[in-house]
Amino acid sequence: QKEVEQDPGPLSVPEGAIVSLNCTYSNSAFQYFMWYRQYSRKGPELLMYTYSSGNKEDGRFTAQVDKSSKYISLFIRDSQPSDSATYLCAALNTGFQKLVFGTGTRLLVSP
Amino acid sequence: NAGVMQNPRHLVRRRGQEARLRCSPMKGHSHVYWYRQLPEEGLKFMVYLQKENIIDESGMPKERFSAEFPKEGPSILRIQQVVRGDSAAYFCASSPGDRGLIFGPGTRLTVL
Numbered sequence: 001q002k003e004v005e006q007d008p009g010p011l012s013v014p015e016g017a018i019v020s021l022n023c024t025y026s027n028s029a030f031q032y033f034m035w036y037r038q039y040s041r042k043g044p045e046l047l048m049y050t051y052s053s054g055n056k057e058d059g060r061f062t063a064q065v066d067k068s069s070k071y072i073s074l075f076i077r078d079s080q081p082s083d084s085a086t087y088l089c090a091a092l093n094t095g096f097q098k099l100v101f102g103t104g105t106r107l108l109v110s111p
Numbered sequence: 112n113a114g115v116m117q118n119p120r121h122l123v124r125r126r127g128q129e130a131r132l133r134c135s136p137m138k139g140h141s142h143v144y145w146y147r148q149l150p151e152e153g154l155k156f157m158v159y160l161q162k163e164n165i166i167d168e169s170g171m172p173k174e175r176f177s178a179e180f181p182k183e184g185p186s187i188l189r190i191q192q193v194v195r196g197d198s199a200a201y202f203c204a205s206s207p208g209d210r211g212l213i214f215g216p217g218t219r220l221t222v223l
Binding site: 043 | 167
């Protein structure tokens, strides 16, 4: 079993839709959770960073962590074509060692 | 702040040659990570270094791969005697130690 599981997609939505991206994880030691956005042939860009359970909002993006169910979510409101990219969830243990990534979900937002 | 710098951006090698990838972390960051990304796959951890120390190399293949982060200069990921299966995007990331990793633009290695 992979430590972080993510549906690869693609997920296709119309412009303006609310997007929900999800991951599950298996390692209870994970305390820090991140979402990265990666455009084609570019490096991953850190979008959201959360510690433990709860919500964090930044503009159109909301990250949610439910440690009881080991579930990580990223919501994008009013999605734009420029949001079309691959979204990678990642988790880190308290020892700040290696960041473990999901395989990424490809999102396509059509105008 | 220029961010994480990687060079070269593209590298072509023939089978059996050596590939040397360089990474300069963000100013003030003392932790460097190397990840590999194969087409249509996620990022796979390779190695975590601090200045002059390898902290975790559990993701590094046992042979042909090595990494260093000297006291002065960039971190280097070295692949000796490259094979076609080494073709991938190699990303370096840096961290100040208590925040998410900041990634560089990557080096795309093609082995002919």
